[in-house]
Amino acid sequence: MAxxxxxxxxxxTKPAALTPAFFNRSVHEVAPDLIGTTLLFNxxxxxxxxxxxxxxxxxxxxxxxxxxxxxVVMFGPAGHIYVYRSYGIHWCVNLVxxxxxxxxxxxxxxxxxxxxxxKMRRRRGLNDVHDLCSGPGKxxxxxxxxxxxxxxxxxxxxxxxxxxxxxxxxxxxVRIGITKAVDExxxxxxxxxxxxxxxxxxx
DNA sequence: CTCTTGATCTTCT
DNA sequence: GAAGATCAAGAGC
Numbered sequence: 001m002a003x004x005x006x007x008x009x010x011x012x013t014k015p016a017a018l019t020p021a022f023f024n025r026s027v028h029e030v031a032p033d034l035i036g037t038t039l040l041f042n043x044x045x046x047x048x049x050x051x052x053x054x055x056x057x058x059x060x061x062x063x064x065x066x067x068x069x070x071x072v073v074m075f076g077p078a079g080h081i082y083v084y085r086s087y088g089i090h091w092c093v094n095l096v097x098x099x100x101x102x103x104x105x106x107x108x109x110x111x112x113x114x115x116x117x118x119k120m121r122r123r124r125g126l127n128d129v130h131d132l133c134s135g136p137g138k139x140x141x142x143x144x145x146x147x148x149x150x151x152x153x154x155x156x157x158x159x160x161x162x163x164x165x166x167x168x169x170x171x172x173x174v175r176i177g178i179t180k181a182v183d184e185x186x187x188x189x190x191x192x193x194x195x196x197x198x199x200x201x202x203x
Numbered sequence: 204c205t206c207t208t209g210a211t212c213t214t215c216t
Numbered sequence: 217g218a219a220g221a222t223c224a225a226g227a228g229c
Contacts, residue, residue: 087222088212137222177221
């Protein structure tokens with residue numbers, strides 16, 4: 001006897017796109033609210049599982065110390081993407097928050113892959129779904145995001161950012177890979193998820 | 204599982 | 217000239 005096909009019902013529900021106003025708030029409100037939303041780039045991507053928040057008065061932020069050629073997008077309007085090169089090798093993507101003139105952004109650190117799995121596997125050269133997007137550099141490689149996309153609006157093609165369709169359990173912890181403000185609990189992720197870049201230790 | 208190390212190059216001082 | 221919002225591979229337990 002068949003049981004309710006919840007997966008099919010979800011797939012046929014029209015998803016709601018996040019509006020620019022969603023990002024025009026404190027980065028510390030936006031960051032946890034992004035967990036469970038779905039990020040797609042040219043139809044490839046998945047559910048956001050892990051993020052970190054950075055703002056201008058934060059010594060670990062690229063915007064700490066003022067405007068430079070690299071970080072200008074962070075000082076611009078909310079809802080655009082800031083892409084930077086990490087360790088000369090990888091690309092990492094952020095979503096800019098707060099009104100223009102304030103320089104804050106959310107680093108996207110991990111996704112649960114849901115769309116375009118074959119493309120992600122080809123770009124990453126891997127099969128394990130848990131390794132496709134479990135880090136900021138990995139997910140940019142999997143989605144095909146590079147520096148040439150910096151400054152684009154998240155609300156327009158080739159991007160899509162869709163609201164949550166289910167409840168999420170969010171854990172907070174310290175950020176990864178920084179040497180300043182190391183005790184600030186500004187990393188957020190799906191509690192207990194296997195798709196995180198690293199487990200979130202209790203504070 | 205955790206820890207260590209090399210790769211690689213842009214950015215800002 | 218030094219540091220850096222990372223990753224993958226290898227060693228050790």
